[in-house]
Amino acid sequence: MTEKNKKASPWKSIQFGLAILAGLFIYAYGFEITKVDLEDLRSERRQESLTRVMRALARPEIFEYDQKEEIINSPIYVTCPAGGTPTVPVPDKSSAYLVITPTCAEPGETVQVEGFNFAPNTSGPLRFIPGSDPANVVEIGRDNVETDAAGHFIYDFTLPKRSSKDVQYIRATLRQNVGVPHLTKTAYDTWEKIVETVFLALLATTFGTFLAIPLSFIAARNLMKPVRSPLASISLSILGWPVGIMVGYSIVRWVESFSTPFAGNIPINLLVIVVVPVLVSFGIRWALPQEEISKPDRTTQITRYFVLLLIVLVSFYGLFHLAGLSMNLGLIGKTNLGAFGFLGNFLFQIGDIVRIITPVLGGLAAGGVLSSLMTRLGQRATEKLSSGSIKLFNLVFSTLAGATVFGLIGQLVKSLYQIGNPIYTLWGPIFTGALLGLLLAIFTKAKDTLPTGMVIYYVTRTFLNGLRSIEALVMAIVFVIAVGIGPFAGVMALGLHTIVSLAKLYSEQVESIMAGPLEAIQATGANRLQTIVYAVIPQVIPPYISYTMYRWDINVRMSTIIGFVGGGGIGFLLQQNINLLNYRAASAQMFAIAIVVASMDYISSVLREKYV
């Protein structure tokens, strides 16, 4: 052993040296391309502007006094005229006035400016006004003067290089604070935007969390691995989805058409909203008994399904009335509630959202139901039929399912890439899908189960990882294009990013739960959903809360800068003020951000301690 080590050591030293050289090379190149240069930092110009910015930042524009200004112009000739020292009018000595000696000088020379009768202890700029108009708004110079207790000042003013035959002016603008300090307009704007920022983060976190939870279960290996189904079930359920979605969507739209005549009719809305839950709860009690020891007979079962279907339709009808009511009340509230009009707006928007997404939800629900019924049908068929007939069944339906999936993908491609050729977007994919489906059916033994769960798992994981690698800021740019500049784009971007990153983190928690309780619950005869509710969820609640808090922190931070790309929130103001070199206002916004981020940090750490 020692022998071997000794032999290897020179080679090891060479390796070590080479590694150091490589490191040096990498960092040297890094310096080059990131332009590390302290020379620039030391230059006087940089130093000066840095000091100016730092001073502005140290005085955030939060409070201000009302100010009284005294503006006095006094004539001066830059380059003395040929006729010797010009005479200037004698100032009115009853109020503030300036005396400049001498009254003419060459550019770059210094004259003495003396002020009298100003208000005591005031300060302000003393500047050169080029051109011969005393009202000119262009001012040159950065000099500042301060009056003493007698309202007097003396200042040696260096004339700029602006010579003219005509008279020019030096202007003193002395400002005095009056009254008590009050909040600036910047402060009000900042407040408004910081509130927007916090709510942006809140909405994004809430939506993101709700959608991430179900995703996290199908992205968890331990839950998905045991999910296997026979090919017959898979093909039928794939066919069930699109059919269910279309049928469900149309049926719900049809239900909606019965509620439209009553739009704006609040009493009818109310009546429906009271009656529907009563009907539904009676119906559910009857059709879904809590516990059933023996299997009910066929007729009862069919009647039950029928009643359940009716219940669902009636519920959707009620939902549309609820949405209508919410919108109507919202409209009334918006106009009559004054300062609380936003509550009305909230109601209106919620109603509108419900109205719009209800048919979509109906479609998805119907798709899910039909597909799960089809899964059972496939399961039954696989159990009951002979291997030969199942093989035939699979050959047909697997081909159809493959064609459907690829055909739909083709249609998506068509709309995204605007390819008009149906060979590429319709017939090609359909043929490929059918072929793949057929091959799958040929090579799968008739009654074998396939790892459906793992396929879903990998697809979900890939999707999550792909989206997660896109920064929220980049998503915001896309959403600004899609829904316009404003906080809504920010909510969408942050919300989407929250969904994908939380789903990943959550699913890792699901994967690390204890397997014991899971198998114990399964052993009682619980189905998959029950197992999740009784064995998985209790175990993952604490990490879910803690990740949500952590995400909330990130979202507050992100929402402060998402405005840089037009996503709403305080970032927009901040960027605007920085671009306008309005550093005192920018400073106010930076302070606001610091306060919000720090207090959210604090709140979330307190909550985390309490609940986790």
Add this chain to the structure above:
Amino acid sequence: MLQIRNLTKIYDGGVKALDNVSFDVPDNQFLAVIGLSGSGKSTLLRCINRLIEPTDGQILWNGEDITKASPEEMRRIRRKIGMVFQHFNLVHRSKVITNVLAGRLGYINPAWSLLNRFPKTDMEKAIKQLERVGIADKADHRADELSGGQQQRVGIARALMQDPEMILADEPVASLDPVLAHSIMKHLEDINDKDGVTVLCSLHFLDLVHRYADRVVALNAGKLVFEGLPNEIDDKKFKDIYGRDAERVG
């Protein structure tokens, strides 16, 4: 009547955990399953309620082949088979009463249970089972606040909630000290006697086998090496079961 026929389980890694095992268990028997650790006891018990999919063979229960049951039939079968575990397998953060009620999940309508709603009769029944195992006062405690012995009683109460016809107990007392072990075994004995429940219980210690079991099956490296009455295990049989180097103690 439970009939195991040529049961074989080969795990993904190629381990043959059960090798052509066959035996019968008449109703209402207390059957002990013994063997070294790694001999396949847990695998055998988990194949019976198909927490583990058998590779080959049949498991007939009252004439019905469990290995061929569809998911829905499996739900119906599983709810009649209670299971008790070495590490109790309670959901730690849930209340004791919720853990016990979970035993009804195979019966109640899934839609209701998702909302955490149990029928009133089940609530009463859960309290009654907790009383039976002597920890009704702990109903509202979190499961992880209980001691090991108490947790195992919750596990038994959960199995009882299923109105089981058979209980599979996988080394139910291996994580408990000897005094507690007897109290847990007595509960199982009581259930076997009074409720007429068939019990399949894997055990480590032979004294427990002698004290509680009606009959014994022994596994060694996945093979059935003994089947008979507890007092038929003589020194030769003992060496077959536990290996040539094993010493008989106690």
